Amino acid sequence: RKEVEQDPGPFNVPEGATVAFNCTYSNSASQSFFWYRQDCRKEPKLLMSVYSSGNEDGRFTAQLNRASQYISLLIRDSKLSDSATYLCVVRGGNTGGFKTIFGAGTRLFVKA
Amino acid sequence: EPEVTQTPSHQVTQMGQEVILRCVPISNHLYFYWYRQILGQKVEFLVSFYNNEISEKSEIFDDQFSVERPDGSNFTLKIRSTKLEDSAMYFCASMRGQGTGELFFGEGSRLTVL
Numbered sequence: 001r002k003e004v005e006q007d008p009g010p011f012n013v014p015e016g017a018t019v020a021f022n023c024t025y026s027n028s029a030s031q032s033f034f035w036y037r038q039d040c041r042k043e044p045k046l047l048m049s050v051y052s053s054g055n056e057d058g059r060f061t062a063q064l065n066r067a068s069q070y071i072s073l074l075i076r077d078s079k080l081s082d083s084a085t086y087l088c089v090v091r092g093g094n095t096g097g098f099k100t101i102f103g104a105g106t107r108l109f110v111k112a
Numbered sequence: 113e114p115e116v117t118q119t120p121s122h123q124v125t126q127m128g129q130e131v132i133l134r135c136v137p138i139s140n141h142l143y144f145y146w147y148r149q150i151l152g153q154k155v156e157f158l159v160s161f162y163n164n165e166i167s168e169k170s171e172i173f174d175d176q177f178s179v180e181r182p183d184g185s186n187f188t189l190k191i192r193s194t195k196l197e198d199s200a201m202y203f204c205a206s207m208r209g210q211g212t213g214e215l216f217f218g219e220g221s222r223l224t225v226l
Contacts, residue, residue, distance in 0.1 A: 043203055043217035044155060087155065098143055098207075099168040100215060104154040
């Protein structure tokens with residue numbers, strides 16, 4: 001089983017749509033969770049951290065289910081500028097170290 | 113705004129040659145990482161570095177790879193004898209504290225091995 005698994009997409013949605021991405025992770029000892037965004041041929045950038053209680057940042061909502069080892073990202077009112085690859089990121093594990101693993105990403109295309 | 117800087121932005125080398133990729137992390141950061149991304153593929157963890165030593169490494173990070181923080185400022189990745197399959201974008205990242213800390217990435221160094 002992959003350490004971090006995501007649906008690769010692509011998701012093709014119209015402007016204004018709501019879209020949800022899911023991610024599962026294999027190591028139950030993982031400690032920290034994030035969503036990053038990567039534009040074509042650019043470096044990954046933090047979109048938001050994911051907390052156990054769930055958290056929201058404007059149009060973006062992240063959820064974590066530790067029991068199911070599942071992370072989600074919801075984007076409301078999609079904008080053209082949201083077109084990118086969304087990376088699910090998981091840190092930590094049994095060794096207590098700092099290994100930070102990226103999923104393969106989910107591609108989103110928002111169309112006018 | 114402080115940023116992670118990487119040099120060179122692009123390097124072309126012949127198979128079998130040694131390559132050194134350089135990174136200057138954000139000055140008050142304590143944790144440093146190298147990642148690799150082959151074109152069209154995922155961002156792959158190579159190595160993490162803390163307190164002047166490797167804290168974790170992946171199976172990709174074999175004996176041909178090494179990292180060093182020679183002067184308290186630069187953080188380098190050396191590939192001793194490059195192979196065609198080493199062609200990729202190499203990203204350096206740094207983090208201030210562990211746990212929930214954000215990884216800040218440099219813009220990457222594209223390595224092309226001919």
